[in-house]
Amino acid sequence: MSKWFRENAPISARDLTEEFMRLKRGSVTRRHFLGVTGLGLAAAVLARQPGLFASEAHAAEDLGSTMSLATWPNYHDPATFEAFTAATGVAVEVNVFGSNEEMLAKLQAGGTGWDLFVPTNYTISTYVSLGLIDPIDLAKVPNFDPKTQNTRFTNEGTVDGKVFALPKNWGTTGIAFNSDKMKSKVTSWKDFFELAMTEADGRAMVHDYQLTTIGNALVSLGFSFNSVKAEELAKAEELLIKVKPHLYAINSDYQPSMRASDAWMTMCWTNDGAQLNRDIPEIQFVLGSDGGEIWSDFYAVPKSAANKPAGYALLNFLMDPQNAVKEHIANGAPTTDSRVMSLLPADITGNKIVYPDEAALTPLEFGAAVTLTDPARAELMARFKSA
């Protein structure tokens, strides 16, 4: 009873203040709120004090006083940037984005001013072929050790034998659902789309991102996540348009809706699933037994970077296992680096959301470059949204 009351209680003044602070920081919305402004861009200077104590190690190179990072919301520990600023005197401006397509669009348009950004595995070959990123100068990243990396997640950072991106973390795209609200067990994408029209009618969310929304619809029909075959896409479109009137929202920012119990079930990335489950245990995270996506995010340096020395300094800072471990504890995404793995507490390495059994990962597929850029999938998504 008391639990019921608390759960449905109006938002408290403290929660509201927190939401506003998050909004001010630009982190209130995974892949949405800032995407929603149409600009997908809110800069938050996390630390402003100029470098009074520039460290010895960087004395040789002028790092400037600010640098710019493009990444995803709820994806870093703010304390990391404060520590970086304290060590180097460089303030980090964080820009958060809604989708890889959006990041690509901004870099194609030029003038981003980013010194470091966080692309996903399937985008890197496109960035390389468009000449938008530089190979990584590994001499400037001594903290990175290729020998401790799990190549299953990191090989897409290397194109034609050259390293263009260093791994941040990996993850999956699964299903989060509120087991207090839903009696049925969700185990597959087939279940997801069926329940979205029945038990979770009006309470299910899909991403505002063609790659995952179309991909998971394809998987539920027994096709590949990456299919670009016209007849398979047509079947996925039929399913999505049939489901649409039953959906709560088409939105990649599902954390607020799930936390408020406005939505009961959503497509969900590992790190969001871990954060939701940590705070609200009845929100469970499962991988589709019929398949879905496995991914890894990377750090890359845009060719157009204005302050490459600072970009590299931050990259090297983040590759330090002592710093990386704090990031992983904060954002709930699994690491690719065995050095970090050994530093993580047991409750995280034993968390099946973050580190699922190998068997659960077997049916998953990595997104392909063509899946991101295929015009037919983009048009399908537009028809789905306007239907």
Next chain:
Amino acid sequence: MPLTMTTKRRLVTTALLAPASVWLFVFLVLPFIAMVVFSVGERGPAGGYQPAFTLAQYANLPARAAAYWNTLMLAPVGAFLCLIVAYPTAYYLAVKAPPRYRLLLVSLVVVPFWTSLLVRTYAWMYILGSRGIPNLLDMIGIADVRLLNTSGAVLLGIVYGYLPLMIMPIYVSLEKLDRRLLEASADLGAKPVSTFFSVTLPLSLPGVMTGVALVTILLLGEYLIPQLLGGGKVFFIGNALVDLFLQSRNWPFGSAIAVTLVAVVVVVLMVAMRIAWRISGTRQVDLV
């Protein structure tokens, strides 16, 4: 050589208009030209723009027919709802409100503009979401009401967001109203209701037209409210544009849609001005 009066006047005119003209040329005319050039181009293989001369993007416009249809339905409906709510308010402010409170009341209409529409729309997400009104309804036994992410929520957001833009022009036109005309009407035996419909309302129509045109034009480009209060399921031209530029990166097609939208806005504006001229029987109407 001393300047003649006419030359002097011309110089003053030029000096006064120069800043705005330069500004508009650089930030409106040039971008618009770029948009027109893009709209006859082609999408690059990985998205973006590559030069070409083709009308294929315009031929493809029917692919966004649903978005145009939604927008062209929403704009007049939203403007009409705003009008219904705004007129009585403006009438009260201009005619009935005690003069000493008038300034205060009018400023209250404008106060919401001090806060960003984004933040105010976000507040509505909380009011309409599970922990807001549905939670109160739940306490009195009406369970599982869903208000957020419905078309009703979108309309509510629109009326809320655009109301001040409708109230102000109507208020101004009612405030200018010559009270002696109302007295004359009463002296000639008209009841208050018929005075309203034959004197007050017609004389306030230019303000009404201004408000309707202003709200309609802004609604044609609306993006935020359907996205936030409609859950992304309600798709307008603004949403189509964002997706084309930021998701599928089909800039030429996005440009063609944007150029078409500008054309639609110009047509709406011209029709509105025509109607306003006809109503007032003069070409001296101050529209907007």
